[in-house]
Amino acid sequence: MKSTMLSFLIVLLSVQMLLAANPPPPPPPAVPALDSYKLVIEWPNTFCLVEPQPPCQQHPQSFTLHGLWPQAGGRSLVNCPGSPMEDQTLEANKGDLTKFWPDLRNSDFDKSKSFWRHEWDTHGRCSGKPPADYLTMVFNAVKKYDVQKLLAKNGTK
Numbered sequence: 001m002k003s004t005m006l007s008f009l010i011v012l013l014s015v016q017m018l019l020a021a022n023p024p025p026p027p028p029p030a031v032p033a034l035d036s037y038k039l040v041i042e043w044p045n046t047f048c049l050v051e052p053q054p055p056c057q058q059h060p061q062s063f064t065l066h067g068l069w070p071q072a073g074g075r076s077l078v079n080c081p082g083s084p085m086e087d088q089t090l091e092a093n094k095g096d097l098t099k100f101w102p103d104l105r106n107s108d109f110d111k112s113k114s115f116w117r118h119e120w121d122t123h124g125r126c127s128g129k130p131p132a133d134y135l136t137m138v139f140n141a142v143k144k145y146d147v148q149k150l151l152a153k154n155g156t157k
Helices: 002-021 044-050 087-092 094-100 109-122 131-144 147-153
Strands: 036-042 064-072
Touching: 036 044, 036 131, 064 131, 087 094, 087 109, 087 131, 094 109, 094 131
Parallel strands: none
Antiparallel strands: 036 064
């Protein structure tokens, strides 16, 4: 009986020592619950004056999207874990991306993919949505809150 108890204690101690030496990895940080989105738009000519390097290649004469940023407690959520933005998702949204969310520094669609991936990696992942659903939400918001139409409606041209 004593030897069984001693064996049990030795095994238990060995397991505890193993666990202490190789603790499981910590869980990923929890993403705060988002409570709103910030629709960030820009006037391209002003952006190109303020951020002259590298020079802009496009100057649309309309407001363009800078991003749709998930918010929590009044702060932008950034760099959350999530899936990557795949080429096929970007290709499927090419028309809306080039019209509403142009890469002002690059007019080549394929070269602009890194710009949209950066926006997805920095902000979009924090939406908790898959990339295609996030882009749908982005373009719906841009179309719904068309700043130029809102300004024109109120007498500003």
